Amino acid sequence: MKKALVSIAVLTILLASSTFAQELPNPGILPDHPLYPVKTFLEKVRLWLTFDPEARARFHAFLAEQRLAELNTTLAQGKYQYALRLREEYERELNESENETEKAFGLGRNATALLEHVCDMTYKHISVLERVLSKAPEAARPGLERAINASIHGHEKCLERVEEILNRTNDTLKRRSCTSDADCLNISVWCPQSFGRELRCFIPDNKTTGICMCLPKWNKTRINCTDDSECRGLVCPAILGNDTAICLNGRCVCGARWEIRNRTELRERFREEFGEEFTNRTENITERIRERVEAEIKIRRKS
Structure with missing residues (x-):
């Protein structure tokens, strides 16, 4: 006691x-x-x-x-x-x-x-x-x-x-052609700035027209790195939990602050307390988000 x-x-x-x-x-x-x-x-x-x-x-x-x-x-x-x-x-x-x-x-x-x-x-x-x-x-x-x-x-x-x-938003936007970002400004779809997104005109290489997309906002498009300090210019949407720019496998990505710090220690405690099901669910969602962010970085770099 x-x-x-x-x-x-x-x-x-x-x-x-x-x-x-x-x-x-x-x-x-x-x-x-x-x-x-x-x-x-x-x-x-x-x-x-x-x-x-x-x-x-x-x-x-x-x-x-x-x-x-x-x-x-x-x-x-x-x-x-x-x-x-x-x-x-x-x-x-x-x-x-x-x-x-x-x-x-x-x-x-x-x-x-x-x-x-x-x-x-x-x-x-x-x-x-x-x-x-x-x-x-x-x-x-x-x-x-x-x-x-x-x-x-x-x-x-x-x-x-x-x-x-x-x-669903991007499925809707795929039907809207554009030649510049201005063509996408008045579209009534959900592309929240607070989630680090903005409506942009994505024009593929060697094309003059493209489609409107709800893309992440970055201050830098450089994704190659050797350590975290080279990723400081990457703007990460805090509401999604991705508020920390880190260097992962040679690329700058957005990571979750609460997950990065003491990541192994926290997951071990959660595994003991709540079992494998909880740990697997958390890891799967986190991995899905990271894969999506990396894919969107590639799209942004091409544009």
Whole structure:
């Protein structure tokens, strides 16, 4: 028991760091406050009165951040008795947000703005929790790993949906011919700048006309490299988790910061905690994204 309390105390110091706090909203009333039941009751009332799945998904995402912020603050204040409940509620709100997002797309809604928001939020949570986990004592890691797992799962689902939409976007764009980038400006398709994309006219070699495509934005097209320092000019879309330009097999590619740092150590812990199925799923999605990025770099270089 004493050892556990010491571990929690160390974790408290880590969670109370200013960097962590800056990335979370103000939690407001905490679980030990007499009015906290009123706060949660009003949250439920708002959900009862919200019927649109897109609005419900966004509100569940907001509640997930609230629970994570409450967890951070209660631990910083030494109120350890609330940690387990808040972590479980955080995971539940993430799952509910995911379910409502799927409902919105199932109804044919253009919920791309919601998708960007969820991707951004879950990526931020992974980044924050991974930094804490890398310094946490062994006894405090299982709970943090479960929270990271929930965020990774939500981020994976978001990336899968992004991939589906972008594939449909480029299928639509293949029917639009162009001679310059200006010909692609007024097309009503989803090509989000926040995901590092922009509408461009891709003209093959020895051709005068091409087709509009939703391509990644790079500051540099050079892809040959010998070390990471030569890739600093590569602009990587942070929402996709690819916020770190690295040199991989002699080429500059975008990598995930939370995955690159302590990559082997993290995956070993996830394998022990969640089994091969989780590890394989994560590796497959990460590899798919990396292959797509490398393919798009080749297209951009040819253009």
